Amino acid sequence: MDTDVSMQMNRLGRERSSDRPVLMAIAGDSGTGKTTLTDGLVKALGRERITSIGVDDYHRYDREERKSLPFTPLNPKCNYIDIMEQDLQHLALKQPILKPIYDHDTGTLGRPEYIEPREFVIVEGLLPLFTKLSRACFDVTVYLDPPEEIRIGWKLGRDTKKRGYTEEQVREELGRREPESEEFIRPQRSYADIVVRFSHIEERGESPSDPLSATLLLRPTINHPDLSSILSEGTRQAMHLKLSRDSDGKPVDAVHIHSYAETAITKKVELGIWDELGTEEPLPESLGMIDGVRDEPLALTQLILLYHLIQAREA
Amino acid sequence: MDTDVSMQMNRLGRERSSDRPVLMAIAGDSGTGKTTLTDGLVKALGRERITSIGVDDYHRYDREERKSLPFTPLNPKCNYIDIMEQDLQHLALKQPILKPIYDHDTGTLGRPEYIEPREFVIVEGLLPLFTKLSRACFDVTVYLDPPEEIRIGWKLGRDTKKRGYTEEQVREELGRREPESEEFIRPQRSYADIVVRFSHIEERGESPSDPLSATLLLRPTINHPDLSSILSEGTRQAMHLKLSRDSDGKPVDAVHIHSYAETAITKKVELGIWDELGTEEPLPESLGMIDGVRDEPLALTQLILLYHLIQAREA
Numbered sequence: 001m002d003t004d005v006s007m008q009m010n011r012l013g014r015e016r017s018s019d020r021p022v023l024m025a026i027a028g029d030s031g032t033g034k035t036t037l038t039d040g041l042v043k044a045l046g047r048e049r050i051t052s053i054g055v056d057d058y059h060r061y062d063r064e065e066r067k068s069l070p071f072t073p074l075n076p077k078c079n080y081i082d083i084m085e086q087d088l089q090h091l092a093l094k095q096p097i098l099k100p101i102y103d104h105d106t107g108t109l110g111r112p113e114y115i116e117p118r119e120f121v122i123v124e125g126l127l128p129l130f131t132k133l134s135r136a137c138f139d140v141t142v143y144l145d146p147p148e149e150i151r152i153g154w155k156l157g158r159d160t161k162k163r164g165y166t167e168e169q170v171r172e173e174l175g176r177r178e179p180e181s182e183e184f185i186r187p188q189r190s191y192a193d194i195v196v197r198f199s200h201i202e203e204r205g206e207s208p209s210d211p212l213s214a215t216l217l218l219r220p221t222i223n224h225p226d227l228s229s230i231l232s233e234g235t236r237q238a239m240h241l242k243l244s245r246d247s248d249g250k251p252v253d254a255v256h257i258h259s260y261a262e263t264a265i266t267k268k269v270e271l272g273i274w275d276e277l278g279t280e281e282p283l284p285e286s287l288g289m290i291d292g293v294r295d296e297p298l299a300l301t302q303l304i305l306l307y308h309l310i311q312a313r314e315a
Numbered sequence: 316m317d318t319d320v321s322m323q324m325n326r327l328g329r330e331r332s333s334d335r336p337v338l339m340a341i342a343g344d345s346g347t348g349k350t351t352l353t354d355g356l357v358k359a360l361g362r363e364r365i366t367s368i369g370v371d372d373y374h375r376y377d378r379e380e381r382k383s384l385p386f387t388p389l390n391p392k393c394n395y396i397d398i399m400e401q402d403l404q405h406l407a408l409k410q411p412i413l414k415p416i417y418d419h420d421t422g423t424l425g426r427p428e429y430i431e432p433r434e435f436v437i438v439e440g441l442l443p444l445f446t447k448l449s450r451a452c453f454d455v456t457v458y459l460d461p462p463e464e465i466r467i468g469w470k471l472g473r474d475t476k477k478r479g480y481t482e483e484q485v486r487e488e489l490g491r492r493e494p495e496s497e498e499f500i501r502p503q504r505s506y507a508d509i510v511v512r513f514s515h516i517e518e519r520g521e522s523p524s525d526p527l528s529a530t531l532l533l534r535p536t537i538n539h540p541d542l543s544s545i546l547s548e549g550t551r552q553a554m555h556l557k558l559s560r561d562s563d564g565k566p567v568d569a570v571h572i573h574s575y576a577e578t579a580i581t582k583k584v585e586l587g588i589w590d591e592l593g594t595e596e597p598l599p600e601s602l603g604m605i606d607g608v609r610d611e612p613l614a615l616t617q618l619i620l621l622y623h624l625i626q627a628r629e630a
Contacts, residue, residue, distance in 0.1 A: 060429070080429060083413045086405060098398045100413060100427055111424040112415055114375070114395060 020094050021051075021117040022312040023137055024305065025192075026124040028144030029074075029185045030177070031155025033198065034124040036290055037144065040302040041122060041309070044284035051091075051118045055125035057100050058084045063107025072173075074126055074180040081130060088128075088137035091117045104163060120309050129188040139312040140222060142305060143192035147199050150212070190248065193222045194308075196301055201256070211259040214297035216304065217246060218253040225307055227255065230272035238265040239300065255304075257297040266296045270303055277310055335409050336366075336432040337627040338452055339620065340507075341439040343459030344389075344500045345492070346470025348513065349439040351605055352459065355617040356437060356624070359599035365624075366406075366433045370440035372415050373399045378422025387488075389441055389495040396445060403443075403452035406432045419478060435624050444503040454627040455537060457620060458507035462514050465527070505563065508537045509623075511616055516571070526574040529612035531619060532561060533568040540622055542570065545587035553580040554615065570619075572612040581611045585618055592625055 026034050038052050058080045059073060071078050080100070087097040096116045102109055129135050129143070146154070152174060159165045165173075189195055195217040200206035206213065218224045227241045238261035244254040274283045284306070288299025339356075341349050353367050373395045374388060386393050395415070402412040411431045417424055444450050444458070461469070467489060474480045480488075504510055510532040515521035521528065533539045542556045553576035559569040589598045599621070603614025 062426075080413060082411055083429070086401075086410065086412075090401060095401065096397055097401075098395060098413075098415060098427075109426040111377075112413075112427050114398070 021091065021119055021121045022139045022309055023088070023092055023121045023123060024140040024142065024309060025128040025135075025138045026122060026142045026144065027127070027129045027185075027188045027192065029151060029181055030126065031151050031158060032144035032146055033154065034144060036298070037142075037196070037302065037305070038122050038124050040287055040289060040298065041120075041305060043286045043289075044302065044306055045120060045309070049118050050120040050122065051115060052122040052124065053091075053099055053115060055079075055084050055123055055128050057102045057125075058087075059100075059102045059109065062102075062109050072177045072180050074177050074184055076127060076130055076184060079127060081127065081134075084127075085131060085133045085137075088123065088134050091115075091121050091123075092137040119313060126185055127188070129191045130184065135191050140194070140305070140308040141192045142194045142196060143189045145189055145195050145197045147197070150199060193219050194304070195219075198297065198301075201258075206259075211295065212297060213259045214257040214301050216255040216257070216301060217244075218255060219246075220251070220253075222308065223311070224253065225273050225276045225304070227253070227273075230269060230276065235265055235269050235272075237261045238269050238296070257300045259295070259297050261296065263296070266300065270300065273303055273307055277307055279310055279314075281310075336406065336434055336436045337454045337624055338403070338407050338436045338438060339455040339457065339624060340443040340450075340453045341437060341457045341459065342442070342444045342500075342503045342507065344466060344496055345441065346466050346473060347459035347461055348469065349459060351613070352457075352511070352617065352620070353437050353439050355602055355604065355613065356435075356620060358601045358604075359617065359621055360435060360624070364433050365435040365437065366430060367437040367439065368406075368414055368430060370394075370399050370438055370443050372417045374415075374417040374424065377417075377424050387492045387495050389492050389499055391442060391445055391499060394442060396442065396449075399442075400446060400448045400452075403438065403449055406430075406436050406438075407452040434628060441500055442503070444506045445499065450506050455509070455620070455623040456507045457509045457511060458504045460504055460510050460512045462512070465514060508534050509620070510534075513612065513616075516573075521574075526610065527612060528574045529572040529616050531570040531572065531616060532559075533570060534561075535566070535568075537623065538626070539568065540588050540591045540619070542568070542588075545584060545591065550580055550584050550587075552576045553584050553611070572615045574610070574612050576611065578611070581615065585615065588615075588618055588622055592622055594625055594629075596625075 026038055028034050042050050042052050056073065060078055060080050061069060066073070066078070069078070073079070083100075087099060090097050094117055096114060098112045099115050100109060100112050123138070129141055135141065155174070156167055156170050159170045160167055197215045197217075198212040199215065200208065200210060201213050227239075231239060231241055237258060239255060239257050242254045242256070244252055246252045270283060287302045287306075288294045288296060290298060341353055343349050357365050357367050371388065375393055375395050376384060381388070381393070384393070388394070398415075402414060405412050409432055411429060413427045414430050415424060415427050438453070444456055450456065470489070471482055471485050474485045475482055512530045512532075513527040514530065515523065515525060516528050542554075546554060546556055552573060554570060554572050557569045557571070559567055561567045585598060602617045602621070603609045603611060605613060
């Protein structure tokens with residue numbers, strides 16, 4: 001039985017027939033930059049080729065109902081995980097879904113939305129990698145893992161500016177969520193093909209006012225671009241690769257992307273990665289934009305995700 | 316390919332493994348008595364054993380949006396037929412669904428509802444039998460086919476008393492709907508295992524003020540109770556069976572259920588049908604209630620549907 005289910009699940013994602021969409025998960029806690037990362041990929045490919053959905057719409061309760069409940073939205077019990085699994089399977093099989101909608105402004109659940117998968121589907125949210133069946137639907141899985149102090153800064157900025165909360169409210173909510181973050185959100189990190197960490201590199205003496213560098217852990221669970229042939233001493237300033245061990249001791253490639261690199265060198269790395277795809281499409285110019293400014297580590301991170309989307313499509 | 320799909324579809328419904336729910340469709344135009352028929356079955360079995368859903372909730376547009384569209388809710392284009400098909404398959408496989416909700420009072424689409432199938436699922440609405448895949452999900456299919464003047468009377472009564480329309484508005488809407496009723500609703504009659512017609516029997520000189528008799532066409536597509544062994548000259552007053560041809564010339568059993576029969580004789584027929592089930596459960600007392608009064612033809616019709624639900628469950 002177990003073998004059958006597992007075989008069936010593998011079939012859903014990895015052994016994709018060519019007309020099925022490519023599904024990418026972008027998982028991570030609240031305020032880790034899922035939307036920023038997703039938006040750049042959608043802009044690069046265009047809305048006619050890529051669908052993005054947020055699985056936090058699968059909330060089981062509205063804000064009012066949650067007040068009397070002993071868990072936060074991070075808890076699987078607070079979400080229709082079974083319906084999310086069904087819908088991910090439908091999308092992976094190129095079928096439409098009627099996705100529920102949670103309105104973050106009003107905290108209410110409303111009229112669902114009809115969604116047809118395009119060539120590419122990005123599924124971002126708190127729990128897209130929570131179950132074995134949900135994970136099996138994806139061609140590429142990403143987990144966002146910024147240091148906690150950076151995440152809190154990002155979340156404070158967004159929730160006070162865009163969602164009308166006070167700083168005190170956000171901090172109180174973060175405290176309330178921490179046990180469930182530990183129990184349900186962070187374990188998803190171990191299921192990601194790529195772990196993305198935007199942070200300052202302390203060994204280089206970077207300070208909180210400097211732009212963020214990025215570290216990508218590339219797990220040997222999918223085929224990554226052959227960075228060893230792209231990178232050289234001359235590109236080391238922009239990106240370098242290091243064979244490493246993950247926190248659980250498993251081998252992993254760690255790619256460091258430096259914010260301080262010269263644009264010309266970053267560009268050379270980008271073109272090298274893009275060339276490896278062997279695609280006719282030009283390298284999108286729109287990557288890495290955040291609040292109207294281009295951020296090179298974000299651009300390179302998005303480029304690597306884009307590489308995987310296109311590669312999976314052509315596989 | 317065609318054979319594979321068809322085999323798969325047959326498997327969904329008819330070759331049901333014993334822990335899967337029994338699905339019954341009750342299809343028919345607006346005002347044909349679907350809710351009355353369904354309510355009696357739900358009451359007889361109890362809400363802990365039976366789930367009923369209305370597939371008119373799969374409306375694609377709300378009332379406001381429909382005003383500028385060239386079709387009525389009877390048109391498949393006005394409904395998420397593909398999502399209905401998905402959800403019927405989920406229910407047939409004992410999986411939960413997140414069903415959309417259309418509010419008939421306000422004409423709006425709202426927060427969807429989480430539904431888990433119980434032992435029995437009744438799916439009533441305008442178009443549950445519209446596609447081959449939807450039909451394949453059912454163990455038993457029923458079509459309600461009252462004469463048009465009776466349907467119009469029922470619809471006028473309900474829509475003016477319970478939905479706040481004027482008689483003129485209802486008649487205008489009926490005219491607008493007629494072409495789509497002919498094109499999309501009535502063809503479903505040919506896919507039903509049982510066609511139910513509540514009407515006056517003109518040959519007996521019944522007038523509009525008399526209670527309605529019922530005619531059930533029992534198609535040889537499922538195993539009906541062996542009425543020939545239950546019915547006799549002595550029960551003829553309550554029910555009789557006649558080998559007949561349907562309007563398309565195909566052979567069918569026509570069961571006539573008379574409203575004027577004595578209660579004792581009707582009861583004898585009921586017990587005969589129930590005995591054939593060989594079930595431990597007692598014959599439900601609650602059948603046939605309409606506006607607080609028991610209607611014998613309705614009770615016998617519900618009993619035959621109940622027979623099929625329980626038989627399919629034990630098959």
